[in-house]
Amino acid sequence: MLSDEELLREARDGDETAFTALYRRRQGAVYRFALHMSGDAAISEDVTQEVFLALLEGGGRFDPSRGSLLSFLYGIARNRVLRRLEAKRPEELSGEPSSDDDVLEDLTRRETIEAVRSAILSLPTQYREAVVLCDLENASYEDAAAALECPVGTVRSRLSRGRGMLAQKLAAKAVRSLS
Amino acid sequence: MSEDQVLQALRALAESDCEREAPPAVEASLLGEFRERRHSYKWRWIGGAAIAAGAVLAVLLSMNHVARPVVSVLPPVTPVPRAAAPVISSRAPAASTVVRRMARPQAHEVVTEFFPLIDSAPPFERGQMLRVQLPAAAMRTVGLPVGEDHLADPIQADVLVGEEGMPRAIRFVGFDVQ
Numbered sequence: 068m069l070s071d072e073e074l075l076r077e078a079r080d081g082d083e084t085a086f087t088a089l090y091r092r093r094q095g096a097v098y099r100f101a102l103h104m105s106g107d108a109a110i111s112e113d114v115t116q117e118v119f120l121a122l123l124e125g126g127g128r129f130d131p132s133r134g135s136l137l138s139f140l141y142g143i144a145r146n147r148v149l150r151r152l153e154a155k156r157p158e159e160l161s162g163e164p165s166s167d168d169d170v171l172e173d174l175t176r177r178e179t180i181e182a183v184r185s186a187i188l189s190l191p192t193q194y195r196e197a198v199v200l201c202d203l204e205n206a207s208y209e210d211a212a213a214a215l216e217c218p219v220g221t222v223r224s225r226l227s228r229g230r231g232m233l234a235q236k237l238a239a240k241a242v243r244s245l246s
Numbered sequence: 247m248s249e250d251q252v253l254q255a256l257r258a259l260a261e262s263d264c265e266r267e268a269p270p271a272v273e274a275s276l277l278g279e280f281r282e283r284r285h286s287y288k289w290r291w292i293g294g295a296a297i298a299a300g301a302v303l304a305v306l307l308s309m310n311h312v313a314r315p316v317v318s319v320l321p322p323v324t325p326v327p328r329a330a331a332p333v334i335s336s337r338a339p340a341a342s343t344v345v346r347r348m349a350r351p352q353a354h355e356v357v358t359e360f361f362p363l364i365d366s367a368p369p370f371e372r373g374q375m376l377r378v379q380l381p382a383a384a385m386r387t388v389g390l391p392v393g394e395d396h397l398a399d400p401i402q403a404d405v406l407v408g409e410e411g412m413p414r415a416i417r418f419v420g421f422d423v424q
Contacts, residue, residue: 081284083277090276095267102266115268119276123283180262183255202256203263230252237255238247 071136075122075129090119093137096204097144103199104148106188114147134213141206141214145196152192186236194229201226360406360415361388370414376405377419385418 069077069085071093077085097118101111121143122129129139187195187203196215200206201222212219383397402419 078280083280083284086280087273087277090273094273098268099263099266102263112268112272116272116276120279123280176258177262179255180259183259187259198256202253203260205260230249230256233256234247234249234252237252 072129072131075136078123086123089122093140094119096137097140100141100144100199100204101148103184103187103203104145104192104195105152106184110148110151114144114151117147118143135210138206138210138213141200141204141210142216145214149192182237182240183233186233186240189236190229190232194225194232197222197225198229198233202230354421356420357404358390358418360417362415363405363413370406370408372409373414374407376407378403378405388416390418 069088071089074085074089074092078089094115098111098115101114102108105111105114118140122140129136133139187198190198197211200211200214201208206214208219208222211222215222379400380403381397382392382399382401384403385392385401386397404417404419405413406415406417408414
């Protein structure tokens with residue numbers, strides 16, 4: 068099986084099969100990253116398309132010595148998502164649940180998932196992207212650091228802080244729900 | 247809520263969403279864009295390469311109003327590792343070191359080193375090789391010796407054209423009589 072880098076090289080030489088293979092291999096990760104960061108399927112579709120278009124145009128800027136191709140894609144996606152989130156009004160972000168009807172104590176699996184999704188969206192961006200990359204997409208600390216353009220130690224500390232904030236948010240929500 | 251519980255909840259979300267991906271319309275749109283770009287790139291390239299080759303030939307033929315050149319486009323070339331790359335020297339090499347054998351499918355083809363056609367150029371990343379036919383007199387323009395009796399003889403040459411359309415270097419091709 069060809070590596071991401073080999074597929075990229077062939078795609079840039081005009082091989083449609085290679086481009087399709089690379090897209091199908093990595094689009095899910097890019098799409099989910101954008102979705103978990105924005106909470107918006109339409110934004111995630113746009114970002115996914117833009118990331119691979121950018122790869123066609125600027126794939127030559129990819130430097131394997133600075134990280135994997137996946138981290139390069141995450142980096143592009145991150146910039147595109149942040150640009151959109153900055154343009155979006157704060158009240159449009161679904162960072163907090165719209166009602167307190169959910170009761171954490173006896174949450175079903177689906178409710179738990181939606182509660183976590185909402186809590187993640189309410190995290191400050193720098194913690195959210197660390198949690199999404201490392202905990203949801205299982206990116207290595209090195210790949211996350213390359214995508215976020217920060218040292219590995221910073222990724223670790225943001226991840227730890229992000230998890231702590233999630234715990235507080237979910238616990239607070241449980242208390243609110245029970246009261 | 248403990249960190250273990252948070253991690254458990256995050257795993258549940260990751261599992262729940264692991265199948266989520268961009269809708270097929272995104273792939274279709276991207277492939278359409280890919281084909282369009284490839285098509286326009288190809289024609290832009292051929293046009294640029296033809297113009298560049300014309301420029302090279304005009305320069306080389308300005309000294310020799312003889313045979314009309316024949317141009318063919320060879321497959322695109324990309325840089326090879328430094329150790330295997332053709333030597334493009336800013337100095338004309340000594341005659342005794344000019345000709346060397348190349349391991350190519352045409353077993354008896356021999357080529358010269360590449361001779362630069364421009365003094366300063368951006369780094370070569372990608373390009374295309376054009377096989378052209380020139381009068382042997384063109385070899386004199388890069389300092390190679392040609393007998394007076396053979397100035398009008400046709401000789402083949404490879405012109406290396408950069409992605410930006412600039413002719414970078416030329417080498418001359420001959421055939422071993424053995």
